[in-house]
Amino acid sequence: MTGIPDSFGRTINYLRISVTDRCNLRCLYCMPVEGVPQMSHSEILSYEEIWTVVRAAAEMGISRIRLTGGEPLVRAELPKLVHMISEVEGIEELSLTTNGTLLNEYALELKQAGLSRVNVSLDTLKTDQFRYITRLGRLETVLDGIQAAKEAGLGPVKINTVVMRGINDDEILDFARMTYEGWHVRFIELMPFKDVAEFVPSIELRQHISLLGNLEPCAPVTGNGPATYYRLAGTRGTIGFVSPLTETSFCSRCNRMRLTPDGKLRPCLLGEDEIDLKTPLRNKASMEEIKRLILEAVASKPERHHLEGHDVRLVNRKMSQIGG
């Protein structure tokens, strides 16, 4: 496997790029209803600057890129960036994490620009509850967006669901049943950035879903990300569990780094360390210098996060500013 070896035996081959801190939803566990102070256009990396980082990373063995945000599709001309990255030698997979609200409009264009596939965040299948959780969105636009992504060939589409006790934990079986129709669903443990609800441990979800039948461990449909996967007998779709809070081996499989909209490379989502790439990029640093900074970030990647016993509300950035 190509990639950059870190100090703990992991190979880093995956870069998540947050292209904007802006979002058109206000999910109650992610953003305050009034939004967060926005970065100005000059503060965030241009597409050319992002492209330079990707080229440097690809030369070092990074082969997978994910675009995220904020909501990546609210940034103007995102297909242009998709096209630029998809042409970079060494990039084997380019995917997008989105809330799906604008997918109906962009799915085909994104596919034509070279996007491989999408993950769509969707926490409820109920119209009223969708409004309650996202405060601004309409469920139908997301469902249409998911369908449009599938039809455009941006599959396998994965649905990401953050489970919150007392808010959407009564819908777990409905989401699990979507795998009968071939959808891939991943349940994500809520990280306590805000005091909105209690997380539901993945083990509890697994036990609950077992009411529908035996959950057989299976391989991921794509990639080698942080989820562990299962399948209900006879289904085409898979059920994944992303368990940053309860799975002790979670970090030992971490293969990623994150680039924030303002050009900071973060070795760990939940750490405080960041390496500034924007200043050197704007000072016309050489490719060798950018590569040296990427190596420095990989070398400073911690062995594990310290979510337990640590108040993540104090993490220096919001999820929307990192690209959760």
Ligand code: SAM
């Ligand atoms: N707007 C895009 C979206 O909705 O997918 C991309 C950015 S969003 C921050 C990325 C993912 O982070 C979403 O799946 C969201 O549910 C998740 N997320 C945000 N805050 C979270 C939290 N406190 N715990 C777990 N997941 C969270």
